[in-house]
Amino acid sequence: MTRLFGTDGVRGLANEALTAPLAMKLGAAAATVLTRDRASGRRRPMALIGRDPRVSGEMLAAAMAAGMASKGVDVLRVGVIPTPGLAFLTDDYGADIGVMISASHNPMPDNGIKFFSAGGKKLPDDLEDEIESAMHELSETGPTGTAIGRVIEEAVDAQDRYLAHLKAAVSADLSGIKVVVDCANGAASDVAPKAYAAAGADVTAIFNTPNAFNINDGSGSTHMEQIQQAVVEHGADLGLAHDGDADRCLAVDAEGTIVDGDQIMAILATGMQERNALHDNTLVATVMSNLGLKLAMREHGIEIKETAVGDRYVLEELGRGDYSLGGEQSGHVVVPAHATTGDGTLTGLMLMARMAETGKTLRELAGVMTVLPQVLINVPVSNKGAIMEAEEVQTAIQQAEAELGDSGRVLLRPSGTEELFRVMVEAAEEEHARKVAGRLAAVVAAV
Structure with missing residues (x-):
């Protein structure tokens, strides 16, 4: 049986794969599992629910709230908020559960559900599996009378709490810095411009008028051409691009050149090292990070701990070693001193x-590392599990690795959220990387 949870919660086409009845069952199951070990006290269990602006979020948040309330959990809905804001508020309000309704960078018709435990931490695989199992064992009845959970609509101070947290986390005076921010018509549309302006920056916001249908549509961190053009047009010092739920941040320099997550991590890591704030001189990154990051960190005496793709795995490794910084090439950057998950607005600050x-x-600053040419091809597939088991794929990988030698590398992996298989190749020359990646993608597509 296919696992309901992917690498970042439950995700799918809203009202087809991800329906209101499914959200209600998920809410009831999560309420059951995540509050069972809770110490008894005067206050009843409490959950926070936030969402990005996409139209299906209203429906799914309502269904999730109903499912949780049916199991005796009080629900506070915090409205449109970035995912890292929801994680922070889960801890700040002292809630037992946090729920974010978002499909992150995916197109508007998709949606997703991410859970956080007390303290605003993402769930480990075993807890997600328990929630999925509990869905099949739920009673159709629950508490009655005064034991039914209450649903409080729209916490009035949620955004102010998150903005105050960001201001306290980064106290630098950004006066004189002119920045363009692409909000992807998503959850950062209000928060990010306010946070940057509060720190003193001169802010120009684009794609910051969500209408429930335009999230990620030709904008944000998956459409960097928009921010590249805007930075040059406005004569800005930099641009910052977020995704739909604002847990990512990619940047653009004054000339319109992209500064990706690897480069951002290199900039922050070397700065933290200078301040003796980089624990064990270690950076946590995923297998997708550019080889250039590893070479640059080696030059600065910084060790890299490598994880599987997904900020949850970065978070696990950060916790194991009590490390100070980690993230992904895609722009998820985690600073445990200030956040329990990737926070795009914090990264920008x-x-x-x-x-x-x-x-x-x-x-x-980005010159601290040299980015090696990296080609990524997303191959649509019908059975992600069968790809790496195919003999022809293994043979093609071995041939590609022999051809590249020490000057490059090959990485094939399934998408955690879509029916895609990702083929990544690095090489000293971009054309060489493209040829090798194209050959591998063709083999994958034929399986």
Whole structure:
């Protein structure tokens, strides 16, 4: 049986794969599992539910609230908020459960459900599996009378609490820095411009008028051409691009050149090292990070701990070693001192703070690493599980690795959220990487 939870919660086409009845059952099951070991006290169990602006979020949040309330959990709905904001608020309000309704960077028709435990932490695989099992064992009845959970609509101070947290986390004066922020018509549309302006930056916001249907539509961190053009047009010092739920941040320098998550991590890691704030001189990154990041960190005496793709795995490794910084090439950057998950707005603030601290441009700071050409091809497949078991795929990988030698690498992996298989190749020359990746993608597509 296919596992309901992927690498980042439950995700699918809203009202087809991800329906209101499914959300209600998930809510009831999560309420049962995540509150069973709760110490008894005067206050009843409490859950927070936030969402991004996509139209199906209203329906799914209502269904989730109903499922949780049916099991005696009080629900506070915090409205449209970035995923990291929901994680922070789960801890700040002292809630037992946090729920974010979002499909992150996926197109508007999709949606997703992410759970956080007390303290705003993402769930490990075993807890997700328990929730999925509990869905099949739920009683159709529950508490009655005064034991039924209450649903409180729209916490009035949720955004203010999150903004105050961001201001306290990064206290640098960003006066004189001109930034364009692409909000992807998503959850950051209100919060990110306010946070950057509160720190003193001169802010121009684009794609910050969500209408329930335009989230991620030709904008945000998956459509960097928009922010590249806007930075040059406005004569800005940099641009910052978020995704639909604002747990990612990618940047653009004043010339319109993309500064990806690997480069952002390199900038922040070397800065933290200078301040003796990088625990064990270690950075946590995923297998997708560019080889150039590893080479640059080696030059600075910084060790890289490598994980599987997904910020949840980065978070697990950060916790195991009590490390200070980790993230992904895609722009998820985690700073455990200030966040329990990737926070795009926090990343943007820290990046600009580094510019202010050093007096350097983003282009100068990004020069800490040389990005090796990396080609990524997403191949649509019908059975992700069968790809790596295919003999022809293994043979093709071995041939590609022999051809690249020490000057490159090959990585094939399934998408955790879509029916895609990702083929990544790095090489000293981009054309060489494209040829090798194209050959591998053709083999994968034929399986």
